[in-house]
Amino acid sequence: MNKKSRVRKFDPNTEKPFTVSRTRIQNFLNCTRCFYVQNRHGIKALESYPFRLNSATDTLLKKTFDTAREKQIPHRYFKEKKIDLVPFKHEKMDEWRENFQGIKYHYKKANLTVQGAVDEILIDLKTKELSPIEFKSTQTKDGESVQYLGKRHHKSWKNQLEVYAYLLEKNGFKISE
Secondary structure, eight states: OOGGGOOOOOOTTOSSOEEEEHHHHHHHHHOHHHHHHHHHHOOOOOOOOOOHHHHHHHHHHHHHHHHHHHHTOOOHHHHHTTOOOEEOOOTTHHHHTSTTTSEEEEETTTTEEEEEOOSEEEEOTTTOOEEEEOOOOOOOOTTOOSOOOOSHHHHHHHHHHHHHHHHHHHTTOOBOO
């Protein structure tokens, strides 16, 4: 059995915290039974196809944001839209963006470590408030707005950003509303 096919199981008798990723949190919201079967019995749900377009988009966007981060200037998209946000410069940024690392918080009451790998974090230099950003590649019908959250996957995107905001806040950062 290779490392990828093993599933971590929750053991209530251990003192070691159980790590719950933002994806596992979304799985819980989607299907509590599926979450339980995976995390207590180790039976993982079938995986979907990898999103190669999303990966390519992530890589390219992260590079352009990294350039703006180094110069501590707004990304060119934000300059065009007159949005005064700058990519957040922090020593742990690379770790926070790394899958299976991410930004973490140990919730002692439940002995859970919550983690999530953020694509980008922006800072308002005036208020010092942070905004987590997630890059998504999607397709819509001609003329259809992408600024709606009515579809199921759009709700999961909102949840994803809320988990990242929670993690940043629990790590002592001020979060933008």
